Every structure is written in structure tokens, then in C-alpha cells.
Amino acid sequence: MHLKRKRDASRDGVILETTLDVLAETGYERMTTDMVAARAGASKATIYRRWPSKADLVVDAVESLRAEPATVAADTGTLAGDLDSLLDASGNPSAARKSKVMMGLLSLMPHDADLSGAVRRRIVGPRTEAIRTAVEREQARGGIPPDRDAGLLASVVAAMLAYRSIVTGEPVDRQFLTTLVDGVLTDR
Structure with a gap:
């Protein structure tokens, strides 16, 4: 029986922060998953298990800049x-x-x-x-x-x-x- 390894979420923050660094330096078009993987000290497989595409990786990285993505406005009265x-x-x-x-x-x-x-x-x-x-x-x-x-x-x-x-x-x-x-x- 083949058991799947549990995903180590502790690497996510490093990968997302590295994505932002590479994105800021190279722009989206020139950024590659290889660049992110090399700089984050992760394998491409690790990245693709978490994010199926470069677009998904970049969107998550952008979202990580905000502690909690706001999807509901607080009812402040105005x-x-x-x-x-x-x-x-x-x-x-x-x-x-x-x-x-x-x-x-x-x-x-x-x-x-x-x-x-x-x-x-x-x-x-x-x-x-x-x-x-x-x-x-x-x-x-x-x-x-x-x-x-x-x-x-x-x-x-x-x-x-x-x-x-x-x-x-x-x-x-x-x-x-x-x-x-x-x-x-x-x-x-």
C-alpha cells in the first residue's frame, strides 16, 4: 500500500515570499517556477503540488501580502x-x-x-x-x-x-x- 506524504505547509511562506521577490525583479512574463524553486530551496515538484500553475502561485503570493484576505466587508454603519x-x-x-x-x-x-x-x-x-x-x-x-x-x-x-x-x-x-x-x- 502506497501512503502519501503529508504536505509540509511550513515551506509555503518561504515559497510565496520568494515568488514576490522574483516577481518584483523579473516581472511575471520572465518569472519561472524554476527561478522560484531554486531561490526558495524547493523542488519544482513541491511547488507544483501546491500550485498547479504559475498564475495560481503568483495570485497566492499577492494574497499573502494581506494577513487575511477580506471577502466580507465589516458592517461599520457607513x-x-x-x-x-x-x-x-x-x-x-x-x-x-x-x-x-x-x-x-x-x-x-x-x-x-x-x-x-x-x-x-x-x-x-x-x-x-x-x-x-x-x-x-x-x-x-x-x-x-x-x-x-x-x-x-x-x-x-x-x-x-x-x-x-x-x-x-x-x-x-x-x-x-x-x-x-x-x-x-x-x-x-
């Missing part, structure tokens, strides 16, 4: 507060690093179906759904008319966050979120 709970707007180095990595990945998405699918499935989709939940909560509180399309408003918020982070390079902070909510989304 839409701006709920949105703030989803974001890492602290300005800490890992948030800035994540933003730079995401900018590089977003530019490649139209050209790499695996990467595009992984980013949409694991990052963009869950975040947009969490924003939608926050918008629906605000509708229930009466701050947004119930006839407005919560899905469309969630897409507008996501687009504004990406535009501000990627195109203008300005911070996505509580002040911006409050201005976005009060000036665009609600009837205040």
Missing part, C-alpha cells in the same frame, strides 16, 4: 467604513508592494488567460462581491436608493479604486472613500 474595512489603506510597505505587483499583473491579464482567470476568480471577483454586499447594506440603511443597481455600483467602486491606485498613484484612504461615497454613490 458605506465608507465598510469599504475601508475591505482595503489595506494603511500605507504600510506590504500594501505598497502589493499595489505594484497588481499593477504589473493587470497589464498582463489581456495577454495571459491563466493569469487573467486566476486574478478574476481569486481576487477581483471576491472583492467586487464584497463591495456589492457593502452597497446593498447601504441601500438597506437608506443611503442609496433601492432602485440603483448594486452590482453596477460595486463595479464603479472597484474601477475607481483601481484607477486611483494604478493610474493616478494616489492613495486609497478613508478620505477618498468618504468623498467617493458622499459625492458619487449616495444621495447626501
Whole structure:
């Protein structure tokens, strides 16, 4: 009888951190699993057992920059507060690093179906759904008319966050979120 070895999860952090280092140095297109394996002191088989594709590895590495991926907005009583709970707007180095990595990945998405699918499935989709939940909560509180399309408003918020982070390079902070909510989304 053949027994499978248990996966040693203690290596995951090293592999993900190494992935971010290699990604920052070479970019997604030139990064290879061989590079990550060599630098992390792991075999390619170890990496492929955990992550079936380079895209999955990179998405997990990006997600590892945030302690707990936010997939549900906290109910803070305000839409701006709920949105703030989803974001890492602290300005800490890992948030800035994540933003730079995401900018590089977003530019490649139209050209790499695996990467595009992984980013949409694991990052963009869950975040947009969490924003939608926050918008629906605000509708229930009466701050947004119930006839407005919560899905469309969630897409507008996501687009504004990406535009501000990627195109203008300005911070996505509580002040911006409050201005976005009060000036665009609600009837205040």
C-alpha cells in the first residue's frame, strides 16, 4: 500500500515570499517556477503540488501580502467604513508592494488567460462581491436608493479604486472613500 506524504505547509511562506521577490525583479512574463524553486530551496515538484500553475502561485503570493484576505466587508454603519474595512489603506510597505505587483499583473491579464482567470476568480471577483454586499447594506440603511443597481455600483467602486491606485498613484484612504461615497454613490 502506497501512503502519501503529508504536505509540509511550513515551506509555503518561504515559497510565496520568494515568488514576490522574483516577481518584483523579473516581472511575471520572465518569472519561472524554476527561478522560484531554486531561490526558495524547493523542488519544482513541491511547488507544483501546491500550485498547479504559475498564475495560481503568483495570485497566492499577492494574497499573502494581506494577513487575511477580506471577502466580507465589516458592517461599520457607513458605506465608507465598510469599504475601508475591505482595503489595506494603511500605507504600510506590504500594501505598497502589493499595489505594484497588481499593477504589473493587470497589464498582463489581456495577454495571459491563466493569469487573467486566476486574478478574476481569486481576487477581483471576491472583492467586487464584497463591495456589492457593502452597497446593498447601504441601500438597506437608506443611503442609496433601492432602485440603483448594486452590482453596477460595486463595479464603479472597484474601477475607481483601481484607477486611483494604478493610474493616478494616489492613495486609497478613508478620505477618498468618504468623498467617493458622499459625492458619487449616495444621495447626501
